[in-house]
Amino acid sequence: MKMTIKDVARLAGVSITTVSQILNKKGDRFSPETRQKVLAVVKELDYKADYFAQNMVSKQTKTIGMVVPDITDLFFSKVIEGVEKHLNELGFMIILCNSNHSSEKENLYIEELLHRSVEGIILASPNPIHLPKLKNEDGSNKIPHILIDRGINKRDEGQLITNEFQGAYEAVEHLVNLGHREIGMLSNETSFYEITDRFYGYKKCLEDYQIPFQEEWIVSKNLTIKGGYEGAQQLLQQNITALFCGNDQMAIGAYRAINEAGKQIPKDISVIGYDGLEITDYLVPSLTTVAQPIFEIGYFAAKFLIDHINNPKEKVPNKYFDTQLVLKNSTKKLDSF
Numbered sequence: 001m002k003m004t005i006k007d008v009a010r011l012a013g014v015s016i017t018t019v020s021q022i023l024n025k026k027g028d029r030f031s032p033e034t035r036q037k038v039l040a041v042v043k044e045l046d047y048k049a050d051y052f053a054q055n056m057v058s059k060q061t062k063t064i065g066m067v068v069p070d071i072t073d074l075f076f077s078k079v080i081e082g083v084e085k086h087l088n089e090l091g092f093m094i095i096l097c098n099s100n101h102s103s104e105k106e107n108l109y110i111e112e113l114l115h116r117s118v119e120g121i122i123l124a125s126p127n128p129i130h131l132p133k134l135k136n137e138d139g140s141n142k143i144p145h146i147l148i149d150r151g152i153n154k155r156d157e158g159q160l161i162t163n164e165f166q167g168a169y170e171a172v173e174h175l176v177n178l179g180h181r182e183i184g185m186l187s188n189e190t191s192f193y194e195i196t197d198r199f200y201g202y203k204k205c206l207e208d209y210q211i212p213f214q215e216e217w218i219v220s221k222n223l224t225i226k227g228g229y230e231g232a233q234q235l236l237q238q239n240i241t242a243l244f245c246g247n248d249q250m251a252i253g254a255y256r257a258i259n260e261a262g263k264q265i266p267k268d269i270s271v272i273g274y275d276g277l278e279i280t281d282y283l284v285p286s287l288t289t290v291a292q293p294i295f296e297i298g299y300f301a302a303k304f305l306i307d308h309i310n311n312p313k314e315k316v317p318n319k320y321f322d323t324q325l326v327l328k329n330s331t332k333k334l335d336s337f
Contacts, residue, residue, distance in 0.1 A: 003045040008045060012041045018038065022038045023038075061117050062092050063118045064120050066083060066123075067099055068080065068124045069099050074277050076124060078294040079297055083299070086303050097112075103125075120146075120308070121305075123146070124148040125149050146160075146305045146308070150164070157316045157318060160318075162322075165200055165204075167198070167292065168199070169204060176205065176209050178331060178333045182217070182238070182240045185202050186221065187220045195247070199246075217240060223250060224249055228254045228257075236269075242269060242331070244274075247274045248275040251274075272331060273289040274289060276291025276324075286328035286330065
């Protein structure tokens with residue numbers, strides 16, 4: 001049977017108010033003996049205060065809503081980890097919602113979270129957000145919120161932006177410097193998470209090195225392992241010597257397609273991924289990739305949200321992240337170069 005504050009007060013021989021003030025660290029006026037007696041009973045009963053009852057008094061729920069497009073996606077799993085790191089340090093919990101890349105589900109979750117008294121919302125979305133759901137008629141926020149959306153929703157504050165163009169450019173430049181000229185790319189379908197800057201980085205690098213852009217070297221699929229597998233199967237019908245993948249999960253799928261085609265990485269084809277997921281260290285060979293600070297993106301999303309909750313009149317800062325090309329074993333210099 002669950003112990004209540006009344007049980008603690010009865011066994012300690014004090015009032016309920018006394019127990020409440022001591023547990024909430026407001027019991028300085030009580031003697032050390034009284035404090036020790038109450039805390040001993042609390043320990044013996046393994047008593048934990050009713051959280052929601054406390055919140056009715058404080059008007060705080062210590063709960064944040066978070067909507068992500070796919071909780072099984074390794075990128076968003078790392079983002080969630082960063083969010084949890086900061087929130088847990090402050091005693092906050094997350095209500096996690098999986099939208100399955102559906103804008104309709106996102107809107108439903110936003111409405112539901114607003115009714116569940118969360119103190120703020122972190123929304124990771126591949127879609128333009130219907131911001132009126134998050135704002136009042138005067139333009140003020142209905143609720144503090146932070147978007148993780150690669151900047152597709154225009155605003156002048158609270159942006160968490162990675163320099164994806166530069167990361168992609170450096171990846172393709174690395175392949176060019178190894179002698180590759182026939183460089184394919186696994187891009188994304190328009191209905192999935194936008195990686196437009198990565199495509200432009202790829203295209204601009206080819207242009208700068210006077211390498212003709214070939215439409216048939218681009219295959220667009222979902223940014224998943226399956227998408228990478230299917231896309232690589234198509235691209236391997238072209239005479240490419242290197243492959244730049246829209247993300248690491250696509251690269252994992254591409255590894256299988258390349259193996260099934262009887263080719264070896266990097267002997268027959270060099271491969272580069274994007275994101276810097278830890279799992280790529282365990283591929284054979286380990287994957288050269290463009291690492292972005294995924295954990296930090298989540299961490300700062302949580303930090304900016306909590307700061308906004310505590311200081312609603314202050315402008316939310318923008319945060320820009322750099323990428324890093326991490327050289328491993330999936331690329332090599334062309335023998336003829």
